[in-house]
Amino acid sequence: MENSKLPLQVWILAFMFISATKNGFSCLEFQGQLGLSRYETAFKLMHKIRAVMGRRDSLYLLKDMVEYDEGYVEVATKKQIKNQLKRGKGSQRQAQVAVAVESTPLENFSSTTFPWIV
Template sequence: MNLLNFIATYPDEESCRTKFKEYRDQQGVICPKCGHKEQYWKQDKSSYECKHCHYRQSLRANTVIHGSNLPFRYWFIAIHLLTSTKKSFSAAELQRQLGHKRYEPIWYLLHKLRGIMGKRDEQYSLLGVLELDEGFFSTQTQEEEKTETQKRGRGSQKKSKVLVMAESQPVEGETTKNGKPRKVGHIKMIVIKDLKSATITTLVREYPKNQALILTTQPLMSN
């Protein structure tokens, strides 16, 4: 979904809230008190009520946005940016784009989302042919990011080395100078201490189901 489609689909707070409830209902809401799965929706209270013990929980309860007072649309915007943009962005930049006064809630929002995405990725096993590449991501503490003392693009910024592994499958289409067209499946990104052959080989061997590896950049492995 591109940015224009996102804005058209989620134009306001109510549309995001409605979609969030739809997701919750699809996943199933469980009473944290008795474990019962059948719930009433109390429209006037904007909460669920257990049919068994009548315990009530809010729409946000026991989800990634539990305890947050930020608008639903903030969360939807952040999720869209995290999943649709290639380059990383800071909490300070998101705060600026949203026009939010306080930095800490926005940092917490991104921290929670990135944590959830990392746990989700751990559940996937990569299959078939893989493409490998290297990445470098800026690493900052919350205070460093807030004050932005490190200038964007400066070579002395703290950088984390990341090995990127992506499932790669051929698709129909004309062959170009870059080869036959392929599509990307699941992706794993792993922080590594260096880009030496031994380090990368050790990680690759953890995925015995792979049939082959395609290296997308020549300088990926060093001795």
């Protein structure tokens, strides 16, 4: 992003498009979504973002004991709910969220260390 001729808004939109989609998409589609005039610009931008995301993933590997859980978060507003959104499985009101956390057991855990825990 530093010393780039692209506006900050284009960078932010590019990060949003790449991180918000489950499936990948072509650079040509990416170019159209961002409104870029040159294919090479979209290609380089996409590859720079992918490289940064890949480097970040290698820095934060979960080790030892990993806990995984999934749940649902409500994403629809009350106004949208009133407009009869789809219900049940595949609901438009809720988005599925998955979380993985590295956990380490506490050593010498007792109620004297944490008096509020019985």
